[in-house]
Amino acid sequence: MSQFYEDIKTCQKGMTTSLWMMMNNNNYGNMYMLSILTGKRVNKLLQHIKEQNKNGCKMVTRGLDLRVCDSVEDAGMMGYYSSSANQVVVCCNRHREPEELENTVVHELIHAYDFCRFRQLFYCKVRACSEVRAYSLSGSCSSPDELSGFTSKEQCLKARAIASTIMACKKSAVSDVHDIYNTCINDEHPFKSSPDHHVLKPHELPESDKVVTN
The missing domain is CATH 3.40.30 (Glutaredoxin)
Incomplete structure (x- = not known):
């Protein structure tokens, strides 16, 4: 050490x-x-x-x-x-x-x-998905200190993902994280294979979802 x-x-x-x-x-x-x-x-x-x-x-x-x-x-x-x-x-x-x-x-x-x-990380929902995955798969919100102030691990992960998404996606960050959370929290690639319905499909997102600045 x-x-x-x-x-x-x-x-x-x-x-x-x-x-x-x-x-x-x-x-x-x-x-x-x-x-x-x-x-x-x-x-x-x-x-x-x-x-x-x-x-x-x-x-x-x-x-x-x-x-x-x-x-x-x-x-x-x-x-x-x-x-x-x-x-x-x-x-x-x-x-x-x-x-x-x-x-x-x-x-x-x-x-x-x-x-x-x-x-397609220039899409807000894709960026939000990557943040949810990154926090979840790296082990965030697992210790008592990290969970302090939150009622659940899910609430903690959502808060962190929103904080990381908001700089690029501004007002849509909160809704973006909530919209994609259930899909992306179950997407464990590349550590585990995930069912198709647990993988975000960027090509199906509207142009309006694009980040203003990359």
């Missing part, structure tokens, strides 16, 4: 570690971090993402980077996926425990996976 905190301190001093490159080039300079980020869930996602890359959807070609986040744009974020940069960024200065770090990586890789799977 102490190595985790040493690695976090190293990152907080301003060093950026490209974990994707570490995995591919066997550069294990940050051993404890690597053991967390090559766990079962992350590996499963990376395998599917690599397959999608082979099929022409370049979703994480620039890697998975661990860095200090201190700009106004990323205020409060634990990490983020940038489809324009083809990169997942994990904010090392905002993680206190190894489990937090792993959950953040899973959350952002779900977004990367959904970007290629749905290819």
Whole structure:
């Protein structure tokens, strides 16, 4: 455990570690971090993402980077996926425990996976669906601390998904999350296969559902 905190301190001093490159080039300079980020869930996602890359959807070609986040744009974020940069960024200065770090990586890789799977993240309902899936599949709203102030796990997950969707989708975020919740909470791809009725169909959404800014 102490190595985790040493690695976090190293990152907080301003060093950026490209974990994707570490995995591919066997550069294990940050051993404890690597053991967390090559766990079962992350590996499963990376395998599917690599397959999608082979099929022409370049979703994480620039890697998975661990860095200090201190700009106004990323205020409060634990990490983020940038489809324009083809990169997942994990904010090392905002993680206190190894489990937090792993959950953040899973959350952002779900977004990367959904970007290629749905290819329509500029639709508000698709974005809302990806947020519900990312929070659920990364293990959010599972601890007593996270559930504090909520009457149920569902209420907690909806609140988090709305908060993450509202920047892009403004007034429709609340209704979007509620509309797609039952479908998307049961969509566990790529960890488990889901029945067809538990998979959102972006091609059936109206043009009016598009996000104003991507």
